[in-house]
Amino acid sequence: MINLHSVRKVFQTKDGEVKAVDTVDLNIKQGEIYGIIGYSGAGKSTLIRILNMLERPTSGTVTIGGKNMSELSAKKLREARQEISMIFQHFNLLWSRTVRENIAFPLEIAGYPKDKIKKRVDELIDLVGLEGRGGSYPSQLSGGQKQRVGIARALANDPKVLLCDEATSALDPKTTDSILDLLVEINQKLGLTIVLITHEMHVIRKICHRVAVMEKGKVVEEGDVLNVFKNPKESITKDFVKQVTEPEETVDTIKQFIEEFPEGRIVQLTFVGGRAGQPLITELIRNFEVDVNILQGKITQTQNGPYGTLFIQIKGSEAALSYAMEFLDSVQVEVEVIHNA
C-alpha cells in the first residue's frame, strides 16, 4: 500500500546540513496499523509529512496506492491528499467553526453538495461518539473530544490511509486509551491503513501490528510488534520496550530485595504469546523441590498477543535449581538470571 524507497530529507541550516530522514525504506501493508517510534528529533515528524508531501523528500520515492507521490501534478496531489487524511497532536481544528462545520470542512474542499455534506457529517458524528456536540465550538470541548472531531474530519472523505502525528501525545492516559480504541475500531470497521508516529511505547503496544524504531533519521529496527518486544536488538528499542514491560520502580525494588534476601536465584522470565496465560509457576513448584517467591510481574496485551515479564526468586538445592532452570528453558520462556547467590 505504502512504499518508501531510499527516502532522504536534508535541511540546510546555519550550522550546516541536517539529515532529518536518512535513507529510509518502508513497506506498509493495506489495512495494518503501522507505528513509528522515536524520541523527539528522530525525524519521525518529517517522515510522516513526506508521506503526503507536506514535506518534499530530497531524494527517494514514495508510492501510495500505486501513485508516485513526488511526481504528481499540483492538482493530482490535492486529489491524492483527499485519500490520505491526517490527524495532529494539537488537533488543528478551525476555532471559528463549530464541530459540524469543522467536520464538513474537507467535504466543502472536495466540492460536495450541501445536503450530502449534512448527511455525511451526521454519520461521522455518530461514528466518533460526539452526538449532541455538533453545535459546540472547539474551545468548548475537552482534548479528547477535540481529537474525536479531528478523527471525524479526517474520515470525512473516506480516505484509504490515515496518518496520525503524535495524535495522543497531548492527552491524559485515560483519554489516550479511548482515542486508541477508536482508532482500532475504525481500522477494523473501515479497513483503513493507519500510520502513526509516537514517542510512547504504550501506543505501539496497544494498537500497532508492526513497528519501526527511528533514531537520528534512520530506521534502526523494524518488525511485528510482538517480535520486537520479545527480542529487541538495539539499545534504544530495549529502552522503549522497558517503558511498558517493566514498572518504573522494578530495578530499585529488585536491588533492595537482593540486599535483604541474598539467597537463591533471582530470575527474569519473559513470556510471549499464548505462553503468558499458562500456569507456569504452579508447575514449577509441583514438579521441583524449590520455593518460588514472586517479586514483580506484568502482563501486557499487544495486537498480536500477550507479552509479560515476571521477576521471581527461586530457592532450593543446587540440583533442584538447575533442573528448574532446564524446565523453564524447555517451555520456551526466556530466562535471564539477574542474581545468583
Next chain:
Amino acid sequence: MLNSWFPNVQWDVVLEATKETLYMSAISVLVTFVLGLALGLALYLTAPGNLWENKFFNSVIAIIVNVFRSIPFIILIILLIPFTRFIVGTMLGAEAALPALIVGAAPFYARMVEIALREINKGVIEAAKSMGATNTQIIFKVLIPESTPALVSGITVTAIALVSYTAMAGVVGAGGLGNLAYMEGYQRDNADVTLVSTVLILVIVFVIQWIGDRFTTALDKR
C-alpha cells in the same frame, strides 16, 4: 436655550458638516478595508515559509506600505494634490479628501491585517493542505475566517484614525466637522462652534469603538 448657550452655532451648517464627515469616513473605511486586506494578505502570503513565498514581491510591498504609513497625513494630502486633481478633478469638497484618506489608511490597516494573519496557528493551514485544499480555499476558508476578530478590531482602530484624518483634511478644504471647527470656530474666534464640532467628533469615535467592540466579542469563539 441652545441658542443662548451656543450663540454662534448655525445648526443646519453643523448638520451638513457632520454628514460630510460621516460620508468621508464611511467611504474611506470601506475602501481601506478592501485595499488593506488585499495588501495585508499579499504581505503575509509572500513572506518566507508561506503559500506564495516570494522575497522580491514581499520587500516591494513592505517598502510601499512603510513609506506611505510613515508620511505624516497632512503632508500626504499636499503630496497627493496632483493625483487627487487627476482623479477627482478638484481639490475642494469631501470627495477630494478620499484619495489621501485611503492612501494614508490602507497601508496602516495592511500591517494590522498582516499581524492578524500571522497569529493564525500554522498547524491549521497545514491541516487544510493535508486535506487537499487549494490556495484560494485556504485564503477564504481558513485565513480570513480564522483572523476575523483581529481584522474587525483592526478596522475599528483604523476607522477612528480615519475620523481624525477627515478633520485634518477639513482644514485644507475638504469640508466636514474639522473644517467647521477651523474656519468657523478658530478663524472667527467662535469657541462654541469649536466645542460643538469636537463633541460631535468624539461621539462619532465612541460609536465606532462601541460597534467594533461588540462585533469583535461576538465573532471571537476562541
